[in-house]
Amino acid sequence: MRTITQHVCGVIPPHILTRVAERTDHTAHEAARTTLEQMRELATDRARTFLDRGAAAKAEPPKKRRSVYDAHHAFKLPGKLVTSEHKPRSADAEINEAYDGTGATFDFFAAVFGRNSIDNRGLRIDSTVHYGVQFDNAMWTGHQLVFGDGDGRLFKRFTSSLDVIGHELTHGVTQYTAALGYTGQNGALNEHISDAFGIMVKQYTLGQAASASDWLIGATLLTPGVHGKAIRSMAAPGTAYDDPVLGRDPQPAHMRDYVNTSDDHGGVHINSGIPNHAFYLAAIALGGRTWEVLGRIWYVTLTSRLRPDADFGAFVRATVDIAGELYGNGGRVQRVVADAWGAVGIGVRLFTGVRNPVPRPATRAVRPHKAAKWRRRPAH
Numbered sequence: 532m533r534t535i536t537q538h539v540c541g542v543i544p545p546h547i548l549t550r551v552a553e554r555t556d557h558t559a560h561e562a563a564r565t566t567l568e569q570m571r572e573l574a575t576d577r578a579r580t581f582l583d584r585g586a587a588a589k590a591e592p593p594k595k596r597r598s599v600y601d602a603h604h605a606f607k608l609p610g611k612l613v614t615s616e617h618k619p620r621s622a623d624a625e626i627n628e629a630y631d632g633t634g635a636t637f638d639f640f641a642a643v644f645g646r647n648s649i650d651n652r653g654l655r656i657d658s659t660v661h662y663g664v665q666f667d668n669a670m671w672t673g674h675q676l677v678f679g680d681g682d683g684r685l686f687k688r689f690t691s692s693l694d695v696i697g698h699e700l701t702h703g704v705t706q707y708t709a710a711l712g713y714t715g716q717n718g719a720l721n722e723h724i725s726d727a728f729g730i731m732v733k734q735y736t737l738g739q740a741a742s743a744s745d746w747l748i749g750a751t752l753l754t755p756g757v758h759g760k761a762i763r764s765m766a767a768p769g770t771a772y773d774d775p776v777l778g779r780d781p782q783p784a785h786m787r788d789y790v791n792t793s794d795d796h797g798g799v800h801i802n803s804g805i806p807n808h809a810f811y812l813a814a815i816a817l818g819g820r821t822w823e824v825l826g827r828i829w830y831v832t833l834t835s836r837l838r839p840d841a842d843f844g845a846f847v848r849a850t851v852d853i854a855g856e857l858y859g860n861g862g863r864v865q866r867v868v869a870d871a872w873g874a875v876g877i878g879v880r881l882f883t884g885v886r887n888p889v890p891r892p893a894t895r896a897v898r899p900h901k902a903a904k905w906r907r908r909p910a911h
């Protein structure tokens with residue numbers, strides 16, 4: 532038994548909502564203000580720990596169980612049950628999208644990694660739609676998914692984005708596995724992992740190779756009036772939007788632009804741009820389907836190698852180690868992963884294992900932070 536802290540994770544970060552809330556001349560100001568207030572309320576309620584049931588349960592074949600509830604524009608969770616497995620389709624698009632999106636995410640984790648739902652023990656996936664009035668977010672509360680309708684001026688309905696549903700459910704997977712924190716670098720990794728698996732859910736469902744993906748998170752959420760294409764871009768962090776009301780996408784793509792801030796739990800939705808970009812670079816360099824090789828490395832890292840307080844250095848070292856263990860030390864895959872980290876300013880020294888001796892280990896020159904800590908020791 533261990534205690535796990537759960538976090539309320541919304542796809543729209545506070546830096547966007549705060550900006551909109553402060554614009555009293557904008558029609559979406561009230562919706563953003565209420566969304567922020569309600570998220571603070573939920574965070575207080577959820578800022579507690581619960582006991583994990585332990586990892587002893589027998590592995591069972593994945594079985595999908597979904598329930599969708601309707602909050603009918605109130606703030607009470609979960610609301611009224613409106614559909615579950617094998618029920619007729621609803622006339623309500625948000626109910627169907629929540630049902631289908633959680634199903635696609637379940638299918639992805641089951642087919643690719645053999646995972647039986649969020650907790651790997653067949654946990655029922657609960658979603659609530661029509662939460663609040665014009666609520667501007669989608670979130671994982673620690674227990675369930677919650678979707679707002681959006682204010683309609685800046686944001687459309689939040690069920691419309693499959694990568695956002697994948698992102699939010701992955702917060703649940705993280706909660707039951709690495710149990711990463713939600714502050715500073717461990718929080719940015721928590722956000723990154725949700726984006727990485729969120730984009731893979733979309734790519735897998737569409738049957739897309741890495742090169743065919745838009746690498747955008749929340750591409751369907753912004754209304755045509757907003758100057759922007761999505762909430763985040765993994766291919767080009769910092770370029771997702773630049774709008775008079777939303778402001779400019781603040782994500783860095785390199786360690787030299789790392790943002791030190793006390794806002795947003797230490798910039799968890801901001802600095803996630805750095806690992807996001809490394810993931811994108813590695814996926815493109817490897818080619819083919821992201822989930823087959825890179826996704827496996829990230830999944831093994833998430834489920835077996837991270838401590839809750841892992842920082843970027845620990846994550847980089849784990850992914851490079853696992854790339855070597857799965858695909859060969861000093862092999863192409865491990866070098867691609869290490870090079871992708873090097874390209875965002877997080878260098879890691881490669882030591883090849885004893886089974887593949889080479890005269891000289893390849894080194895990455897750029898090691899700006901805590902280099903000694905990241906250096907791998909040769910295996911004995």
Ligand SMILES: [Zn+2]
Nearest residue numbers: 540541722725
């Ligand atoms: Zn998130």
